[in-house]
Amino acid sequence: MRVPSRSPGQQPGPSIPPAPARRAAAELPRRLPAVEPDLDAYRAAVADLLVEVGALAGATSTAARQVLIDQRLREPAIAAVLDATPSGLVGARETLLLEMARYQPSERSSAADLTALVRIYLLSRIDVMWWRDAPTYRTDVQVNQSADLVDLEWLRRRDLLRFRYQEQPTTLFDRGVRALRRRIRPGAAPQTAGLLFRRARREMVALLNDIAREFTVHAPAGTPPLWVTSLVRSAEHQYRLRRLGYAAMLPSGHCLGWAADVEMTWFDRFGARDTLAELLLARQRAGEVNVVDEGQAWHLCLAPGARGRLRRVYEAELGV
Template sequence: MRVPSRSPGPQPGPAIAYTASGRRLPSATDRRPAAGAPDLAAYRAAVAELLVEVGALADAPSTTARQVLLDQRLREPAIAAVLDATPQGFVGARETLLLEMARYQPNARNSVHDLTALVRIYLLSRIDLMWWRDTSAFLTDKQVDTNVDLVDLEWLRRRGLLAFRYQEQPTTLAGRGWRAVRRRMLPDATPHTAGLRFRRARREVVALLNDIGREFASATPPATPPLWVTSLARSAEYQYRLRSLGYAAMLPSGHCLGWAADLELAWFHRFGARDALAELLLARQEAGEVNVVDEGQTWHVCLAPAARLRFRRAYEAEMGV
């Protein structure tokens, strides 16, 4: 079967300027990859080209051609350099992607609507793992609940120290029933999400989300709801539970390292604010502050190691510690 052209077709409009007040946009020299480090701009561009080809081979009869395509394209230097720098290495990352594609089954719970989305989410989220490859993952729920590097969001929320909102997953039958009734009565009052299983996050991630929340508030009309966070730190144990329920929970994952968060975007359409949030996040990615992965209803955001110290200091300043 013929492998389609690699041309990505027309490209989107001009790059988004990073204009947050009081913040410095790194120069082109600042964003240049360090000696020996993978070029993330080249990686993202190569992944975008690959996705065009995967989309042309998304039907079931194209399984063999799709595998040949991936074997070829993943070995390209821009892509191979990132995959090789992850804890799994190139071979492990490639094999995991092929297994994910082989087991993929679309369902109503899955934010991954097709194979193209699966490949996009998997490959772009490998940047998280490359960045934080020396960080130990939270293997069990208990590790997330007790780790001293994570802080309790509820304690901060009650003191008015958060610039974003979230809701917790109900843990009782009565709680789940009340959530269902509330959704029927007020279907658009909150995002359609299960909520946080763990309301804990790294201090630097809290400061990042506060910073994004404040910028989002200043860029949108006063009636716009605050930034909404749908997921933070997770355990590998919890990821496996999600997978057993049909969700496309990636493993390994930046969530299990504590450096990633998911932000609601689709819900903000009704307030005319979705694009503003998307532009804000992409500008921060361009500035080298975060990695961003479009997952449809939510966008996955991971803090870059280069920004860790700045946001740790910001957290300490905000919290007075």
């Protein structure tokens, strides 16, 4: 079983090309499907698999779970998606089994149990399939210096954002201020760490602005604007999150710049959670995004086919 490297990028050292005859199978070019897989069938097959995983949740069922995963991932509806990801079906299977073997419950993790872990991993493979040719932001420096990303704070100060976010505190003083605000006004904002990088692709800004406007129209009166809890991340940061106990999958749409997480649980207090959920699922049915229920927040990834329209929207509405 291959173990994913914990290094965020290639390490320096001599480059010795492998002999072609011994090249690993994962490195060989794979023929991608001529027609994109049926995502409705994939999601339905994953839902069926999750029922069976839940029935084998006990610690004594490890072997039975592995047999189940081996069998079900080979079903055509699931295999078609996984085989179109960079690691292929075999790599996806190995990674999922490794994630399950390493799983430890954590209050920080969006994966409340093994079933949630499998759901998050498999549904997020749609992101990876869509953006299989997109380069990864491997380091924090690459995120901060990328010309493909815009500064959210610059846009916010010019009233060009329709959604809200908060930055992750980086000093002891800032953390103290955050904690004090939560004591004085509990529930005034979601319980989230905030954005480490206040940067995003222009298309993602346009998407989130569009969702935020629609949410404002349909949500009950007095509901706060859409709240974004995560956007672009570096692979370097993704590894940090994993060490802290978060279910930060790799590869990830966040590390490609095409994913965002939006708060859900906090909107229960305003009676607006179901409204937001239906708006997001409607966009998924329309083929614009992939949606993954991660509990407190829902994960969104933009579909490649919607990129051009949203880029035009950004340029027309924001003009920057």
